[in-house]
Amino acid sequence: MKTYRGFLLSYVKYGDAHAVVNCFTDDGFQSFFIRNIFSKKSKQRAFLAPLNEISLHIQIKSGTDSLKEVSKMELLKHPELQQQYKAGAVLFFTADFLYQVLRNEQQNEEIYHEISTFLKHLEKGNMNVHYILLTRFLKISGILPLSGNGRYLDPETGTFSASQTHQLLDEEISELWKQIISDVHPYEITVPSELRKEFLDSVFLYYQLHLSDFRIPGSLEVVQQLF
Structure with a gap:
């Protein structure tokens, strides 16, 4: 398991419910795959606001170069003026x-x-x-x-x-x-x-x-x- 801390820069919706997010993290620019973030039951779609600071937990898979998949995402900092x-x-x-x-x-x-x-x-x-x-x-x-x-x-x-x-x-x-x-x-x-x-x-x-x-x-x- 590896954890990244980063600022959300952009995202692209993938299929009906998934997303690829682009962040500047404590380990540089990274892109991640998140499953079901746009599903009806998901409460995390609000995390995908510009420059939210988030924590992303990644399950490391050996022998693969595929996009890092997020197993858990947490909101660390949401700019208070985001809604203005x-x-x-x-x-x-x-x-x-x-x-x-x-x-x-x-x-x-x-x-x-x-x-x-x-x-x-x-x-x-x-x-x-x-x-x-x-x-x-x-x-x-x-x-x-x-x-x-x-x-x-x-x-x-x-x-x-x-x-x-x-x-x-x-x-x-x-x-x-x-x-x-x-x-x-x-x-x-x-x-x-x-x-x-x-x-x-x-x-x-x-x-x-x-x-x-x-x-x-x-x-x-x-x-x-x-x-």
Whole structure:
């Protein structure tokens, strides 16, 4: 028997009652098969909410490469704001983003801790947390821009320069980037409502330039409409 602790990123229904769940666990990205979670008698389908922290007990079978099958699942942490519309949208969007960037990620305590920190701030009612998390993952991935004296972020070189090199990164947006990069408590930074769309667009531009095959999450439009 092996037990994994992890955050639910996505799931795919398999047949009428079963599911394959994708999680970032204490042992890296993992996919698991769960039987009968959508059956009428199951009380665990509510566990399949974005970024719920769950415990998965796996019966190890020797000599097989098949998908790990869950023998028992427990809910460890359910974000208190999950049922609130805006918070639920933030969780869905963030899980969508994390599923994409973590699919090939091995065990990484820093990432697991970062997701936990993100959730703690969201539970406090901070609806800016997803903007910060996206930037924090650039640091974890080793592609965070280098802070400097320039007033404009150059998204291609990842440095700050004296002149503007991209229309999305004017002085105001570049200054916001610089604040988040340099602040020791970035989750306490508030992204002004009038800058949120432009800032998020600039973050995804940076990802597209520095991560091969990166795609913008399909849930982005919902988040932009809300915020």
